Amino acid sequence: MINDAFGDRSRLLEIDGSGHGGFVRDGNPCAAETVTAFLVDGTMPEQDVTCEAV
Numbered sequence: 001m002i003n004d005a006f007g008d009r010s011r012l013l014e015i016d017g018s019g020h021g022g023f024v025r026d027g028n029p030c031a032a033e034t035v036t037a038f039l040v041d042g043t044m045p046e047q048d049v050t051c052e053a054v
Helices: 002-009 029-041
Strands: 013-015 049-051
Touching: 013 029, 029 049
Parallel strands: 013 049
Antiparallel strands: none
16 A cells, blocks of 8 residues: 555545546545645645545
């Protein structure tokens, strides 16, 4: 797993039923909230995140 190599410096964001464009193209609110929090505030989730398909 990615966290084995990067430790607490990484998280996995998984979007069910989506491809690589799930954040931008599909407008998944769970993914958008997670990514935006990191990009704007540098806030990383406590653990890996799995978002349901919309």
